[in-house]
Amino acid sequence: MQKLHRVIVSRTDSIGDTVLTLPVCGYLKQLYPDVELVYLGKGYVRDVVAQCSHVDRLIEYTPESIEGSLKAEHADAIIHAFPRSDVAMAAKKAKIQHRIGTWGRSFHWPTCNHLIPFSRRWSGLHESQLNFKLLRGLQVHHTPHLDDIPNLYGLPLAAQKDREGVILHPGSGGSAVDWPIGHYVALADLLKAEGMTVYLTGTEQEGRHFRPFFRFDKRIIDMSGKLSLSELLDFIRQCELLVACSTGPLHIAAASGIGALGLFIDQRPIGPGRWRPVGSRARVITPPHSDRVADITPERVGEVIMSLEGHLAEPRTPFKPNNVMDKPGA
Known part of the structure; x- marks a missing residue:
């Protein structure tokens, strides 16, 4: 050599x-x-x-x-x-x-x-x-x-304990087919009803787009436009799971070892085959019978998060409903 x-x-x-x-x-x-x-x-x-x-x-x-x-x-x-x-x-x-x-x-x-x-x-x-x-x-x-x-990856890993909260990152900067804002709103309400704390992240520009649709309180918290990239990296490692389409924070979450739930359409060249998050706790959901990301329902995403909640601190045998790919090599 x-x-x-x-x-x-x-x-x-x-x-x-x-x-x-x-x-x-x-x-x-x-x-x-x-x-x-x-x-x-x-x-x-x-x-x-x-x-x-x-x-x-x-x-x-x-x-x-x-x-x-x-x-x-x-x-x-x-x-x-x-x-x-x-x-x-x-x-x-x-x-x-x-x-x-x-x-x-x-x-x-x-x-x-x-x-x-x-x-x-x-x-x-x-x-x-x-x-x-x-x-x-x-x-x-x-x-x-x-x-x-x-x-x-070589990036710092999240601590195994003392993590809490689910991050929803609605924007993708044009790198993905975005899940509708209304679906993120419904998902935030579902998670709040289950006693989870939900954080919304994104740039200031992305925040101006989605803020009018959410009802923020002590359980649904707006972090958009408030974090530098370095601070976002640290914040992601403090949370349990991040939900997004194909975007940088999704891959950061996977590389950091927290739950990373990606929402994709199963279509080349933008599908999960090439762009899924790759990590020990990364998952992907695709629409069941279409190529429309909007056909992934908030209830479906909530069901997957519920199956993972409380089990993300250690690797586990993955929950595997239809249209969810669990293992990094799947």
């Missing part, structure tokens, strides 16, 4: 994508314990990357600074987990020895010297597994089973 001193993993898109790229960072650290692992990403993922034990530093991506940033690194390899033409060109100009990208992007042909043939969009693999395909450029041929992914 070749000696590597510094490797850059480049992923300049969203928070959820960053979380699902951390396992490949963890595996690289297992293979190369002494390597300096540098993450190239946008500034808003800094708090997530900073909490990952596998990543040594973050380079903040900006179009204006990327060329100079990569030249200054003197890296041995760069893995283009998210393809960007300017990053690929800057890596070539920086004379990084191993420049690894997917064959399907034409701008990689003149800029990368390791072209890996695979398609994310139509692959049957999960997004966290797909990143491992790029390691072929380093002569590493390994795709972990989904059961192994939770051990590779």
Whole structure:
């Protein structure tokens, strides 16, 4: 196995994508314990990357600074987990020895010297597994089973005791087909009736959208717009479970080891096969007979939460009603 001193993993898109790229960072650290692992990403993922034990530093991506940033690194390899033409060109100009990208992007042909043939969009693999395909450029041929992914995130885990409350995160920033706000309202009322405390999270903009629909009190509490990303990461670890569609906080919850209940339509390329939360306590619900996420009823989600409530502190034999996928590898 070749000696590597510094490797850059480049992923300049969203928070959820960053979380699902951390396992490949963890595996690289297992293979190369002494390597300096540098993450190239946008500034808003800094708090997530900073909490990952596998990543040594973050380079903040900006179009204006990327060329100079990569030249200054003197890296041995760069893995283009998210393809960007300017990053690929800057890596070539920086004379990084191993420049690894997917064959399907034409701008990689003149800029990368390791072209890996695979398609994310139509692959049957999960997004966290797909990143491992790029390691072929380093002569590493390994795709972990989904059961192994939770051990590779490198994010702090929630405490086993003294957690309480259910987080509802209605917004997705356009990354998913959203569950209707009215369904979240009905679910919050159901959980309150069962004696649970419900927290609503999201950005200030998302909060302005959903606040008028909720009746907030000491059991249904609005946290939207009040938390930085670092504070949200800590808050998620203090709760029992998070409910959301495919969005960053759902993947953070799964990686943190709390309950993560994802609401999906079973349709490629946006379905749970590629984007489900992967964690020891992660679950997915899909509509029973349609491709409409609105056909997942609040009662159905409440039933699943009730089956999990009080059993999330330790792994258990999962409750498995119809249209609920329980195990990370399912």
